[in-house]
């Protein structure tokens with residue numbers, strides 16, 4: 001069975017082998033669409049198995065200096081296996097899910113008190129409200145920045161990063177992790193080819209800072225070209241991994257699929273441009289259907305972050321997608337949390353808890369509706385703060401990204417302490433001059449895998465945290 005996967009692992013933190021039964025998606029069928037199962041990761045090191053015929057790499061990264069990283073940087077794994085042709089993948093809406101913690105808001109405006117004639121029932125009470133990300137708009141977010149810990153310096157760093165991306169976009173609209181530096185002396189190309197992932201995550205940086213293909217400004221054309229590249233790659237089933245449009249060579253991994261789907265959903269949510277609606281809906285439904293295969297368990301805590309985020313991004317866009325992955329996520333988080341200290345999480349059951357796994361788990365718990373006053377959340381925050389960001393000593397920007405998202409939502413002293421460190425480290429280590437100005441050097445094993453484009457995107461998203469997503473209600477007491 002062809003399988004593509006992307007996984008970063010460190011020695012001493014081997015991935016758990018996990019399989020889930022392939023389950024036929026309910027609803028209408030899309031002929032020949034692939035079904036997806038959760039990944040089967042079974043060996044340490046970086047497992048970059050790709051589509052048949054593609055080059056594969058197997059690396060076992062070590063910490064700078066050769067020692068084991070303690071704690072291990074976050075791992076991220078996401079794999080897809082193809083099922084026999086004919087397995088169904090539909091976009092049939094799933095109604096009436098009881099989603100703990102989500103606001104009870106209807107998708108449509110309220111009807112008049114006394115309708116003239118019988119009307120369709122309102123949307124289910126648990127349906128989330130579509131998000132418009134209004135707080136991202138440059139003219140609005142200065143006020144938000146002041147309240148949440150941002151500064152003119154963090155904003156200048158974000159602007160410089162977006163300029164660097166602009167100068168390194170391919171003529172066809174994508175951001176290539178491997179070929180962005182063909183015409184300059186910027187170093188650190190990616191070790192893998194994952195242009196949909198790179199283009200998706202870079203788009204998230206622009207969208208996070210309020211730049212869309214419809215907004216005025218210097219980045220409108222670049223964003224439009226990038227969105228066009230992804231839309232043109234998305235087939236009728238929502239698959240945007242490329243590699244032959246339905247053949248057995250599926251090109252990129254579900255990691256790419258998920259990130260690009262989040263970008264499409266956010267772009268649609270921000271603009272409501274009908275051009276994007278169908279591709280965004282299809283792409284994220286493809287992810288949601290794949291996620292439901294993990295009904296009994298996730299394969300790795302690190303899988304959950306992007307998976308659950310994709311489904312949330314669909315809800316933010318107003319799409320009704322299957323949310324069975326939420327239930328699987330809850331079970332998985334219970335299985336990987338420490339018995340004596342449930343706010344501490346491991347990447348897999350039986351492994352030791354780590355701040356990196358805890359950061360991702362805490363972020364997912366928040367997406368699932370858990371609030372900052374729960375003891376478990378405070379335990380997570382305290383555990384994360386035992387390993388603050390330190391670029392030179394032990395860079396782990398993927399871990400920092402999740403910790404930044406999670407602690408921002410936690411607010412209070414935990415956030416203030418973390419924010420001081422992360423802002424300082426990221427500002428200090430961004431290139432200030434030359435063609436690389438605005439970018440960051442890949443520092444840790446996972447970032448070297450993704451190269452300069454990926455590294456710069458993760459750092460930029462971390463510096464956009466102040467306005468990228470709204471704080472969950474209620475607002476914290478200051």
Ligand SMILES: [Zn+2]
Pocket residue numbers: 168181184185186435436
């Ligand atoms: Zn350059």
